[in-house]
Amino acid sequence: MNAAPDEVTPDSGIAGALPPGERFWRRLGGVAFGGDYNPEQWPAETRAEDLRLMAEARVNLVTVGVFAWARVEPARGAYDFSFFDRVLDDLHAHGITADLATMTASPPPWLVHEHPEILPVTADGTVLGPGGRQHFCPSSPVYRERAGLLAERLATHYRGHPALGLWHVGNEYGCHIAACYCAESAAGFRRWLRERYGDDVEALNDAWSTDFWSQRFASFDHVQPPRAAPTYPNPAQQLDYMRFSSEALRECFELEAGILRRITPEVPITTNFLGGLKSVDVFDWAPRLDVVAVDSYPDPLDERPHLAPGLVYDTMRGAGGGAPWILMEQAPSAVNWRARNAIKQPGQMRLWSWQAVAHGADAVLFFQWRQSRGGAEKFHSGMVPHAGADSRVYREIAALGQELASVPGLLGTRVRNDVAILLDWNSWWALELDSHPSDGVRQQERLLEHYTPLFDLGVGVDVVPPSADLTGYALVVVPNLYLLPSRDAARLSAYVQGGGALVVSFFSGIVDEHDRVHLGGYPAPLREVLGVRVEEFCPAAEHETFPVRGCEALADHEGVAGLWREDLRLTGARPELVFDAPGWAGRPVATRHEYGAGTARYLSARLDEATMRAILGRAAAEAGVKPVVEGLPSGVQASVRAGDGRRFLILLNHTGDKHDVALTGEWADGLAGLDEPVGTVTLPPLGVAVLRATG
Numbered sequence: 001m002n003a004a005p006d007e008v009t010p011d012s013g014i015a016g017a018l019p020p021g022e023r024f025w026r027r028l029g030g031v032a033f034g035g036d037y038n039p040e041q042w043p044a045e046t047r048a049e050d051l052r053l054m055a056e057a058r059v060n061l062v063t064v065g066v067f068a069w070a071r072v073e074p075a076r077g078a079y080d081f082s083f084f085d086r087v088l089d090d091l092h093a094h095g096i097t098a099d100l101a102t103m104t105a106s107p108p109p110w111l112v113h114e115h116p117e118i119l120p121v122t123a124d125g126t127v128l129g130p131g132g133r134q135h136f137c138p139s140s141p142v143y144r145e146r147a148g149l150l151a152e153r154l155a156t157h158y159r160g161h162p163a164l165g166l167w168h169v170g171n172e173y174g175c176h177i178a179a180c181y182c183a184e185s186a187a188g189f190r191r192w193l194r195e196r197y198g199d200d201v202e203a204l205n206d207a208w209s210t211d212f213w214s215q216r217f218a219s220f221d222h223v224q225p226p227r228a229a230p231t232y233p234n235p236a237q238q239l240d241y242m243r244f245s246s247e248a249l250r251e252c253f254e255l256e257a258g259i260l261r262r263i264t265p266e267v268p269i270t271t272n273f274l275g276g277l278k279s280v281d282v283f284d285w286a287p288r289l290d291v292v293a294v295d296s297y298p299d300p301l302d303e304r305p306h307l308a309p310g311l312v313y314d315t316m317r318g319a320g321g322g323a324p325w326i327l328m329e330q331a332p333s334a335v336n337w338r339a340r341n342a343i344k345q346p347g348q349m350r351l352w353s354w355q356a357v358a359h360g361a362d363a364v365l366f367f368q369w370r371q372s373r374g375g376a377e378k379f380h381s382g383m384v385p386h387a388g389a390d391s392r393v394y395r396e397i398a399a400l401g402q403e404l405a406s407v408p409g410l411l412g413t414r415v416r417n418d419v420a421i422l423l424d425w426n427s428w429w430a431l432e433l434d435s436h437p438s439d440g441v442r443q444q445e446r447l448l449e450h451y452t453p454l455f456d457l458g459v460g461v462d463v464v465p466p467s468a469d470l471t472g473y474a475l476v477v478v479p480n481l482y483l484l485p486s487r488d489a490a491r492l493s494a495y496v497q498g499g500g501a502l503v504v505s506f507f508s509g510i511v512d513e514h515d516r517v518h519l520g521g522y523p524a525p526l527r528e529v530l531g532v533r534v535e536e537f538c539p540a541a542e543h544e545t546f547p548v549r550g551c552e553a554l555a556d557h558e559g560v561a562g563l564w565r566e567d568l569r570l571t572g573a574r575p576e577l578v579f580d581a582p583g584w585a586g587r588p589v590a591t592r593h594e595y596g597a598g599t600a601r602y603l604s605a606r607l608d609e610a611t612m613r614a615i616l617g618r619a620a621a622e623a624g625v626k627p628v629v630e631g632l633p634s635g636v637q638a639s640v641r642a643g644d645g646r647r648f649l650i651l652l653n654h655t656g657d658k659h660d661v662a663l664t665g666e667w668a669d670g671l672a673g674l675d676e677p678v679g680t681v682t683l684p685p686l687g688v689a690v691l692r693a694t695g
């Protein structure tokens with residue numbers, strides 16, 4: 001049953017005309033804690049226990065109904081929300097806010113039966129069947145219509161319900177279906193191209209370089225998606241198809257979001273991005289969300305499993321313009337979808353939850369509340385596992401919920417760093433196209449090869465797009481930004497000219513937005529700022545390495561390069577690192593160029609970790625960038641969250657050893673709520689410390 005409209009303004013009296021995202025955080029009042037809640041999988045009696053355990057674990061936010069379409073619309077138009085009415089009423093009665101899903105992530109069997117044409121088709125023509133999830137073509141008018149109708153019914157029905165605090169549109173768009181290649185998608189692609197190229201097929205021919213291999217189009221009607229072809233499909237066509245596909249998914253999100261905003265303008269809207277996913281351009285989507293949310297599933301078996309999520313979290317914060325974000329899903333322990341699904345060791349779930357907070361999350365949620373009994377994810381851990389509440393996992397969950405609730409003042413403080421790493425989805429898509437000098441230059445790996453040394457230097461990073469305002473950053477790092485329109489290159493040059501410090505890695509600034517090479521020597525639009533010129537790439541054979549040695553300030557350094565080499569000519573830059581290999585001895589690998597009031601470095605090969613640390617360490621030191629805490633033990637991370645006169649220092653021990661961290665400044669234990677100053681913090685293996693500034 002719905003509450004009467006006059007008692008339901010979720011945050012009546014508190015937030016006035018604040019934007020919905022801000023209202024959401026105020027409503028929660030503290031760091032949010034919870035997970036996906038799927039009571040439809042359980043008998044009604046289980047809910048009483050759920051609510052009791054949620055109260056014990058201090059759960060205050062749950063995601064409801066993500067995969068419930070078949071239950072609320074069991075036949076076309078036969079909407080029945082009675083089950084979720086009871087769930088939302090119960091949640092409200094227990095002070096828990098609902099992140100209510102629009103339930104459109106998995107079309108129900110009747111819809112597929114009536115309209116099999118909504119099913120997605122792969123590049124080789126295979127029609128993907130139902131029985132899993134996300135089995136819809138993003139361009140399908142039938143899917144969009146039915147999803148929109150459901151969103152409309154839900155919004156109308158739950159408008160004003162006091163439990164409703166957030167809309168959760170779809171689920172992990174692009175996770176299973178990055179692109180569809182059916183006839184409907186082809187038609188959508190043609191419409192998209194007409195708009196992009198001003199209905200001028202010659203503009204398309206020019207952008208796609210179609211005089212190559214006789215691909216010149218006489219009409220937009222002749223264009224197809226880049227389906228499986230005898231050899232490499234046109235790269236500009238592939239690139240445009242990735243753009244189109246991200247936008248087609250985005251249109252599905254926007255269609256629902258538009259309906260929700262019309263009916264419940266006060267309720268903020270999110271969708272959960274999947275960390276590290278290539279198919280969805282997070283920087284393009286994020287401004288259309290009220291709150292950014294992400295799902296993160298690090299593999300406990302990885303050597304340094306916290307690094308890739310850290311990069312994802314810094315990207316999400318960057319996408320949201322620095323605002324707090326939601327860790328929407330993480331596993332309480334093991335997942336079910338890897339070949340070997342390792343558990344999180346005792347303390348690891350807590351550590352990685354605080355890691356998200358250290359990167360600016362104000363909500364720590366899990367997939368899922370109660371581990372499923374049946375279905376494909378029955379061996380995916382839950383906050384309440386098959387063993388029940390008398391279990392290590394639940395005990396750790398309850399302790400974390402209580403701990404997160406015990407740090408007043410943390411909410412709303414923000415993370416801000418002096419170093420930016422640039423990431424651009426268009427460039428990522430283009431970088432990993434086929435028929436390149438080497439297939440070994442992969443975006444995520446290369447990002448991590450720049451992120452890791454900065455992490456080891458104790459330096460925090462913001463990940464932002466090339467279009468971001470860079471003026472506030474002391475150091476900007478550009479890992480393999482292959483696609484770089486001239487206007488963005490000009491902004492990088494202006495940044496250095498104005499006193500900024502720039503580090504650019506090889507195979508950056510190579511092509512324009514249509515994957516056409518910038519001519520005159522690589523990297524053409526960055527040649528002047530970098531003071532270098534490259535005529536030819538010399539990619540390395542697999543496992544081939546080349547010794548390198550430092551010069552000038554790095555004089556004693558010895559290292560190893562691999563993957564890539566360039567015949568680098570200096571046109572103003574000075575070498576910072578040279579090859580020490582036969583035939584190449586003394587030729588520059590890495591350079592430094594003073595340009596305007598700033599400095600631009602160029603790295604023409606993949607360099608080993610210690611060498612990257614040495615070069616980025618020099619660049620950071622020259623730019624005046626300091627570690628968050630001086631002298632941190634290796635593997636210990638520090639992050640400061642600050643705002644409104646409050647400051648928190650979060651220390652995370654990602655190692656299996658105990659470490660002492662000596663602090664300067666006035667800090668008190670934020671978890672124990674004590675006021676005595678803390679001089680040295682002892683972190684047990686996988687330990688966490690939260691300090692509150694007292695001075």
Ligand code: GLA
Pocket residue numbers: 171172295297329335336367377380
């Ligand atoms: C994703 C989905 C969830 C669930 C988890 C399992 O994040 O959004 O529904 O399948 O994966 O790890």
